[in-house]
Amino acid sequence: MKPILLICLCLTIVGCAASDGFDNRNFAIDTYSPTPNEIQLAEGRARNYWERNMARLGPEPRYLAVETSTLLGPTPGLYPKLTNSETTASFFSSATPYTDLQLKGVMIYDTTTGHFVGNQGYVSVDTPNPGEVARFGDYTARWIGTGGSLFF
Numbered sequence: 001m002k003p004i005l006l007i008c009l010c011l012t013i014v015g016c017a018a019s020d021g022f023d024n025r026n027f028a029i030d031t032y033s034p035t036p037n038e039i040q041l042a043e044g045r046a047r048n049y050w051e052r053n054m055a056r057l058g059p060e061p062r063y064l065a066v067e068t069s070t071l072l073g074p075t076p077g078l079y080p081k082l083t084n085s086e087t088t089a090s091f092f093s094s095a096t097p098y099t100d101l102q103l104k105g106v107m108i109y110d111t112t113t114g115h116f117v118g119n120q121g122y123v124s125v126d127t128p129n130p131g132e133v134a135r136f137g138d139y140t141a142r143w144i145g146t147g148g149s150l151f152f
Helices: 002-018 036-057 078-084 089-093
Strands: 022-026 030-032 063-071 103-110 121-124 133-136 139-143
Touching: 036 063, 036 103, 063 121, 103 139
Parallel strands: 022 133, 063 139
Antiparallel strands: 030 121, 063 103, 103 121, 133 139
C-alpha cells in the first residue's frame, strides 16, 4: 500500500511543477481580424501588464498572449478545426451545445517593441493556465488572459 501512496505523491508533485512550464500544444484553432478598438484596448492592457511584471518575469519568452475579445458563436467551417485541434477538450467533454461555444480572440504582444506583432488574432477555445507559456500559431507566448491581474 505504501508504494502506491509514494507513486501518487510523486505524480502530484511532478504535475504541479509542470504547470509552470511550457505547453507545446497549439492553442490557436483559427485566425480572426479584431477591430481597431479591440486592438488598441488590448495592447494597452498588455503594455500595463508588462510594465508591472517585467522585472519579475524576465525577457523570456519575448511574447505575451493577450485575450483581445470574446467572439460570438461558431463560424462556418469551424467545426472541422475544432475536431483537429490539440486544445478543445473542454468543449468536447462538456454538454455545451455547439451554438453556445465560447471562443476567445487572442493577440500576440511583443515585449521588445511594445506593440502587437500584427493586426491578426487567433481564435482559441481552451487557454493555458495563467502565466503558462504555450504556442499560439507560430508564436511561443506567456498567457496573461486580459492582463488585468497577477497570476502567479
